[in-house]
Amino acid sequence: MPVTFELCPGRVIGGDHPCFIIAEIGINHQGDLETAKRMIKMAKDCGADCAKFQKSEIACRFNKKALLRPYLNKNSWGDTYGEHKRHLEFSHEQYKELQKYAEEVGIFFTASATDGMAVDFLDEINVPFIKVTSTDASNFSYLEKIAKKGRPMVVSSGMQSLERMRQVYKTLKKYNLNFTILQCTSCYPLDFKNVHLRVILEYQKEFPDIPVGYSGHESGICVSVAAVAMGAKVLERHVTFNKTWKGSDHAASLEPSELAELVRSIRTVEIAMGSGFKQILxxxxxxxxxxxxxxxxxxxxxxxxxxxxxxxxxxxxxxxxxxxxxxxxxxxxxxxxxxxxxxxxxxxxxxxxxxxxxx
Incomplete structure (x- = not known):
């Protein structure tokens, strides 16, 4: 089975191909469309391959009681969790506008689909691949629904065991050969002692016929660069304009100067990895x-x-x-x-x- 596949049109991942770098904008746009566009442009200018958001159909993702739950904290955009989530959710038309803008800028555009209706919408607007968040990595009916769409998939593995990821792998293989699994620890920000980059090596042994990657929530860039040196073929990092902005993801995100340095460092390391053949040069x-x-x-x-x-x-x-x-x-x-x-x-x-x- 191939260890490479085309994640986006004209962009192959795996093997000797460069690491595919995803700038995870997520919900760091603060619910503002123009801020979201500025972040897409920033991701492109910093050298990322893809600008990614998080798409939810609120009523499909949460039940009524979850939406009515009080949500009063420093990161809240409303008195209830539903008001908070609705503030941060773009409409279908706004998504299409962002997709068009990303195309004009020259960067790939996609999103995590956090429910079945979001999967259908992203498929409808023809995103190159669909991201599965760690929360849904063990949601097997959902995984099957995405896999059957036939689009490439990127699956984060936070909050999962190796045995569970073996199940994920087997489930996806029934319907879709084009997917990658990312080592991930779901803490924001992530303490270095909980990163566990060696899981990348374990995934490479467990799943030798798919590319393996890394989704990081730690501070700084050195761990992510190390992940690429260890063989990560896809890298995802949250990005922001300001780590002090309101929102739970900003503290674990990279500001523009850090994202640019991350991309430069990764490309330098990829060159430096060179060949395993030792000779006098x-x-x-x-x-x-x-x-x-x-x-x-x-x-x-x-x-x-x-x-x-x-x-x-x-x-x-x-x-x-x-x-x-x-x-x-x-x-x-x-x-x-x-x-x-x-x-x-x-x-x-x-x-x-x-x-x-x-x-």
């Missing part, structure tokens, strides 16, 4: 010549002498003689000329050297 050759060590005469050696280890030393020498790694190939061989103390041992003055040893 062309860029090293001048330094080999300048700093490489050669075998020299530790003492004066007369013509016809048989070389022993106590006659030889290793130094940076001029001219460059027999390489240090070949010193043991010289033992027992005869020198054809006198060699002064501290002089380089050259291949041509050692009998049969080039015939039997690496020069």
């Amino acid at each position: 062309p860029c090293e050759e001048p330094f080999c010549k300048k700093l490489g060590k050669s075998v020299v005469a530790k003492v004066s050696i007369q013509k016809g002498a048989t070389l022993t280890e106590d006659m030889l030393a290793v130094k940076v020498a001029e001219p460059i003689g027999i390489p240090a790694e070949n010193i043991y190939d010289l033992l027992g061989k005869t020198v054809l000329e006198d060699v002064e103390e501290d002089e380089s041992i050259m291949p041509e003055i050692v009998e049969n050297y080039c015939k039997k040893a690496k020069c």
